[in-house]
Amino acid sequence: GENVEQHPSTLSVQEGDSAVIKCTYSDSASNYFPWYKQELGKGPQLIIDIRSNVGEKKDQRIAVTLNKTAKHFSLHITETQPEDSAVYFCAEGGAAGNKLTFGGGTRVLVKP
Amino acid sequence: GAVVSQHPSWVICKSGTSVKIECRSLDFQATTMFWYRQFPKQSLMLMATSNEGSKATYEQGVEKDKFLINHASLTLSTLTVTSAHPEDSSFYICSNGGGTTGARETQYFGPGTRLLVL
Numbered sequence: 745g746e747n748v749e750q751h752p753s754t755l756s757v758q759e760g761d762s763a764v765i766k767c768t769y770s771d772s773a774s775n776y777f778p779w780y781k782q783e784l785g786k787g788p789q790l791i792i793d794i795r796s797n798v799g800e801k802k803d804q805r806i807a808v809t810l811n812k813t814a815k816h817f818s819l820h821i822t823e824t825q826p827e828d829s830a831v832y833f834c835a836e837g838g839a840a841g842n843k844l845t846f847g848g849g850t851r852v853l854v855k856p
Numbered sequence: 857g858a859v860v861s862q863h864p865s866w867v868i869c870k871s872g873t874s875v876k877i878e879c880r881s882l883d884f885q886a887t888t889m890f891w892y893r894q895f896p897k898q899s900l901m902l903m904a905t906s907n908e909g910s911k912a913t914y915e916q917g918v919e920k921d922k923f924l925i926n927h928a929s930l931t932l933s934t935l936t937v938t939s940a941h942p943e944d945s946s947f948y949i950c951s952n953g954g955g956t957t958g959a960r961e962t963q964y965f966g967p968g969t970r971l972l973v974l
Binding site: 780793842848 | 899900905962968
């Protein structure tokens with residue numbers, strides 16, 4: 745079945761620095777890759793997504809890159825702020841209807 | 857984007873009782889909704905796909921007689937945890953997927969329902 749590996753599991757950065765989270769997937773038929781931010785006690789919030797027909801997408805301080813050949817995609821957060829502290833999940837979909845398979849999550853801590 | 861609500865936001869119940877959780881798609885007519893379960897410090901695990909007007913599709917290992925799903929309208933799906941036990945204590949989250957115009961990749965999640973079974 746589908747499998748998504750996410751690294752690192754925890755990430756501590758200084759405010760203003762960049763944070764990078766990487767995910768790899770196994771199903772070559774996957775074509776949709778969203779990223780979610782989850783704050784404590786809340787549901788996941790979609791922050792950015794990318795489809796397989798593009799290699800990079802950017803939205804202000806957040807960017808996602810996709811390498812379909814290598815089957816990996818990454819989330820880049822620049823100029824991190826304390827409010828970026830949360831758990832981030834990558835996911836992949838498209839191969840099995842519109843189901844999503846999630847990575848294990850990355851706990852990001854931005855130190856002021 | 858689409859907005860999804862859940863009710864209740866948290867519930868405490870005694871072992872052996874049943875608990876119903878509601879998931880509403882507020883501005884999108886969802887023919888498909890998804891139910892996830894999340895244990896502390898873990899990822900989201902898909903439990904089932906809720907299909908409007910038909911039976912839900914359950915993931916492997918999820919007991920369909922224990923987790924009853926009803927999707928009677930395009931804006932409401934319910935998950936009932938029957939005969940709840942302490943091991944059912946978890947964070948239950950729903951999302952909306954496909955709409956009346958077909959499957960939609962982007963899923964928006966509800967705020968979640970925290971269930972504690974004593």
